[in-house]
Amino acid sequence: MNPPAPAPVFPAPAATPCLAYPLDEFYAREGVPLPPIEAIPGEAIPEPFRSLLVHDNDMTPTLEAHHGSDIHIEVWGREQRGDLYFREVVLRLDRNQRPVEFGANKINLALFPPAIRRLILDEYLPLGHILNRYRVPHAGHPLGYFRIQSDRLMNRAFQLSGRHLLYGRRNIIRNPEGQPLSEVVEILPPR
Numbered sequence: 001m002n003p004p005a006p007a008p009v010f011p012a013p014a015a016t017p018c019l020a021y022p023l024d025e026f027y028a029r030e031g032v033p034l035p036p037i038e039a040i041p042g043e044a045i046p047e048p049f050r051s052l053l054v055h056d057n058d059m060t061p062t063l064e065a066h067h068g069s070d071i072h073i074e075v076w077g078r079e080q081r082g083d084l085y086f087r088e089v090v091l092r093l094d095r096n097q098r099p100v101e102f103g104a105n106k107i108n109l110a111l112f113p114p115a116i117r118r119l120i121l122d123e124y125l126p127l128g129h130i131l132n133r134y135r136v137p138h139a140g141h142p143l144g145y146f147r148i149q150s151d152r153l154m155n156r157a158f159q160l161s162g163r164h165l166l167y168g169r170r171n172i173i174r175n176p177e178g179q180p181l182s183e184v185v186e187i188l189p190p191r
Contacts, residue, residue: 053167103187
């Protein structure tokens with residue numbers, strides 16, 4: 001008599017990634033509810049936001065070309081868990097300090113050489129600027145696009161008042177081996 005065949009094992013479905021990760025972690029740490037996020041197809045994003053978000057390129061060089069200015073970061077929050085470095089940031093134009101992006105980034109420091117890690121931890125240049133300036137091989141892989149109503153935190157980041165409809169994306173930046181260098185949420189200010 002043969003033993004019964006084992007029941008087939010199916011892998012659990014992959015969890016749908018939160019479009020706000022890792023920004024949602026900073027909100028949770030502060031005990032502030034994240035405004036509801038509505039996933040939308042890239043084609044539904046109006047211009048000029050579509051041109052700035054719907055692509056595989058790094059956001060920093062895209063914003064620098066659009067605004068005709070270099071960009072630096074202002075860090076609002078940070079946390080390091082071993083080699084994982086999380087930061088909540090506002091990207092500002094060098095020429096006039098105007099905010100051009102708000103978001104959060106999870107960076108795997110172990111995948112960078114020491115000199116690049118130091119630049120990241122200096123907290124001045126955006127990751128996209130560092131990757132391009134120092135020719136770190138990488139590719140962007142947007143996971144989704146969204147719209148979100150601004151809240152008090154986003155209004156403070158963008159120097160706004162009232163409610164505004166904002167557009168953003170969740171992106172993963174990978175090295176040639178497919179390892180995630182960074183997971184990032186990028187939200188743009190209104191016009």
